[in-house]
Amino acid sequence: METLKDRMRLARKHAGLLQKDLALRVGISQPLISQIEKGENRNSVHLLKIADACGVDPLWLAEGKGEMRPQPLPSTPDTLEDDRFVEVPQLTAKAAAGLGEENPHVETLGTLAFKKAWIKRKGLKAEDLQVIFASGLSMLPTLQEWDALLVDRSARQLKHDRIFAFLTVEHETIVKRAIRHGDTWYLRSDNVDKSIRAHQDVALVVDGVQRYEVIGQVLWRGGDL
Structure with a gap:
């Protein structure tokens, strides 16, 4: 296969997955799967994660080098003992890493499985x-754009230098880092290019009005934050 898009389709068919199934894994x-x-x-x-989910060689998938070398497919939550995992709802909602993302209609896309031991160790419910x-x-x-984000909706008390999801007064969802200077909280973007307005710090409270409601703390995006 000469192109990444061809190898992607072949890998997904080898795994017997629809695009939505591969995305969930x-x-x-x-x-994003469709774009690739x-x-x-x-x-x-x-x-790398896509190759692992499809049971193919990562170097073959990324660069077309070597053989596809099918491997036994990795275990999925369906093949593991149910009592070892917690299934967390995966919503269609997007949180803008920018000015804001409207989510007028939110559906449950599926679930992601997290180990109960990890949930317990983090003190989560x-x-x-x-x-x-x-987004x-x-x-x-x-x-990264289209990263899946695990949000703890019970963690609404801001912590310095931690990432949170917020709801704006315009009912748009954003994700930012909470920064405290003295008694003032700011929402900060990690992107260092501050010439773009969406990357600039904004105050949580403007003219005595809190313009951002805390939805919850972001704890995971494919790895601990």
Whole structure:
């Protein structure tokens, strides 16, 4: 196979997965899988996870080198003991790493499985958790566009230098890093290019009015934050 998009389709068919099924296994969105298969995204940071989910050689998938070398497919939550995992709802909602993302209609796309031992170690409750998607570039390099984000909706008290999901007064969802200077809280983007308005710090309270409601703390994006 000469192109990444061709290898992607072959790998997914080898695994017997639909695009939405592969997206759930990897922890990204179906549109991102579609972009790769159309040749619109050739530098995805998720190729290693995609190769693992499809049971193919990562170097073959990324660069076309060597053989596909099918391997036994990795275990999935369906093949593991149910009592070892917690299934967290994966929503269609997006949180903008930028100015804001409207989510007028939110559906449950599926679930992502997390080990109960990890949930317990973090002191979390499954009913407080949900998975949404990152949108935009203002939180680069920490968050990539279309990253799946695990949000703890019970953690609404801001912590300095931690990442949170917020709801604006315009009912748009954003994801930013909370920074405290004295008695003032700011929402900060990790992207160092501050010439773009969406990357600039904004105050939590403006003219005595709190303009951002805390939805919850972001704890995971395919790895601990």
